Amino acid sequence: MKRDIVIIGGGIIGLMSAYFLQKAGRKVTLIDENDITNSTSFGNAGLLSAFDKAPLSHPGVVGETIKMMMKGESPVKLHPKFDYQLIKWLLSFVKNANEERLKKTLILFEKYGQDTIDLYKQLQKEEGLDFDFHHTGMLSVFTEQDTYDKKLKQYNYEDSKRFEVLTKSRLEEYLPCASSDVKGAILFKKNAHLDPQRVMLEMKRYLMENGVEFILNEKIEDISFSDDKVISVSSKSATYEANTFIMATGYQTLLAKRRKKQLLMTPAKGYSITFEMPEELRPKTSCLFNDLFIVMTPRRGDVRLTSKLELGSSNPAIVKAQIDSIKENFKKYTKPFEMKNIKEWSGFRPLTPNDRPLFGKDEEYDNLVYAMGLGWLGMTFAPSIAKTLENLIVNDLKNEEDDDVLLFSGFYQGESPKKHLFCLIN
Ligand SMILES: Cc1cc2nc3c(=O)[nH]c(=O)nc-3n(C[C@H](O)[C@H](O)[C@H](O)COP(=O)(O)OP(=O)(O)OC[C@H]3O[C@@H](n4cnc5c(N)ncnc54)[C@H](O)[C@@H]3O)c2cc1C
Incomplete structure (x- = not known):
């Protein structure tokens, strides 16, 4: 059976991507090696702190x-x-x-941090979710x-x-x-905070109730490729074919390595x-x-x-x-x-070494999408990045056609996309 969209990894970026894609009318399957009750996305501080806070790599x-x-x-x-x-x-x-990067990063933080705050508010209002969200600075x-x-x-x-x-x-x-x-x-x-565990459990419940397929306690260990597409991903016991695959495996890079790339994170x-x-x-x-x-x-x-x-x-x-x-x-x-x-x-x-998340399409296999490297600010940016990925996938865009990928993804360093397409070190 061929699925539409398979997301590997049910942390905050996996769940948010599932939400926006499902809302856009796509059939989503989310696979996680655990049961989505205790990843990095659960125990963090829950700050939405894109304003007036220096990035980690600052002068x-x-x-x-x-x-x-x-x-x-x-x-x-x-x-x-x-x-x-x-x-x-x-x-x-x-x-x-350095100073130059600091300035750029602060501007981008504010842009995508504000988008994220708006999206959390919208999700709570429109879907009746309760994130214990406080816009109190x-x-x-x-x-x-x-x-x-x-x-x-x-x-x-x-x-x-x-x-x-x-x-x-x-x-x-x-x-x-x-x-x-x-x-x-x-x-x-301008900053806010929420309870990350509540966000995760509310999102998981909502997605389950709204038709997203969850395959839990299933570790994806391999990827099969044709010339220009990913055909399937597989665990020890099953193979999953799909139109599009999203790699959202947090700090784990096993699958990126299967693609013979090493993410700089x-x-x-x-x-x-x-x-x-x-x-x-x-x-x-x-x-x-x-x-x-x-x-x-x-x-x-x-x-x-x-x-x-x-x-x-x-x-x-x-x-x-x-x-x-x-x-x-x-x-x-x-x-x-x-x-x-x-x-x-x-x-x-x-x-990542420059506080930029790694998201966008693979340059060779354009049905493989990365949603990685969210660093110390994953709660602060995940909804905004997930929305960008939805746009990229639903409208079948190339990275170069999406300003948000070019501006914020760590795969681009402000130079020619071709030259820096995927700042992955071979
Ligand atoms: C102490 C601490 C405090 C933090 N505080 C904040 C904060 O205040 N604000 C903020 O914005 N961010 C904060 N963060 C960062 C934030 O928690 C992360 O950026 C975010 O949770 C990363 O989400 P993710 O979805 O990328 O990864 P994860 O939450 O790690 O999810 C990845 C998922 O992929 C699954 N997976 C991995 N490999 C496979 C595989 N091969 N097959 C199947 N499933 C797989 C895992 O089981 C996991 O569920 C903090 C982090 C820490 C550690």
Whole structure:
């Protein structure tokens, strides 16, 4: 039996792609090696933070990381091993951390971040879904005087729709658990947050009820090609033929390797700690502890901390020392309170070296579509990218015919599409 569209991977980008394609009248099958209850898309912080937040590869990032390492507060851990791909990734990351790219990236973040916020709102309104979504801004909290001063210089103008530098009493109101060691905070009002687990489960339920076929606990291990098409994908026990295939496998690159391509992205492990805390100390909105790379997100009934960026490992084990380090760093700047009913989690960001996701059609097999490399901002951009992919597939466009692919996909670096068509390293 030949299917219409087969999506491999039911993380946020897989589910969002399924939604827009199904809405456009296509028959969608979604295959996942698990049961879609605990991927990276479940345990993350749930920030929709495309505004007023620097990309990961920004000028000064290396110096900042070294400074944090010296203070014992660095979120970054590099597992020492000789890995040619990782070295290439690191070199590209450093090369990309420049002013020119920063400016471009910030503009693109705002464009696709706003599209995403609008789409989440639309989905909730039109489909009656509940994402625990709050458009209440993101508080950027500073624990170092010099970074706070630097930020204040950058925001030395009035724009009350965009940001508010909080006074001491406003800080107490927004983040009542902050200790007196916090130097200051700026509320960036355009950002939002949601509960990623709720988004995933709501989307899965909606898609199941609306005719999307789910094939769960089925790992796709191989792809068959003709001269210019993908014919089928297969697991150990079954083969699936389709008109179009979408590769949405998160940090896992097994299938890209079967296509004999290596995507320039690396798994970057992170952790979350979800717990209950005293009501009177809960933050009013999501908070990014800027100098610690710790995010605190209030949710219905609990609060979630996320942090850490480990490169060079794909071991999903929850390492106690990393959890303890997040708690210790967090406690240095907050009033004492007891975390109750703690749930610990780890997951992998599919991280590209320039904060650009990898999406678009394969240059040789045009019924193979990539939806990869969403990095540390997958919740922030997935709906917008999925909508672009729907347009590409439904209107049978080439990458070059879609401005959004050309502008935002990491497969294009602003040069000739032919030259850079798929910034994949052979
Ligand atoms: C600690 C942490 C905090 C984060 N915080 C935020 C945040 O605040 N805001 C934000 O925007 N982003 C955040 N992110 C990033 C975000 O979580 C990711 O970008 C996003 O979840 C990636 O989604 P995905 O669909 O690409 O991958 P995944 O969620 O990993 O989904 C991929 C799916 O593919 C399946 N799969 C893989 N290989 C196969 C195969 N061969 N066959 C079948 N199925 C397969 C997997 O089982 C999985 O279900 C955070 C990430 C981490 C780790």
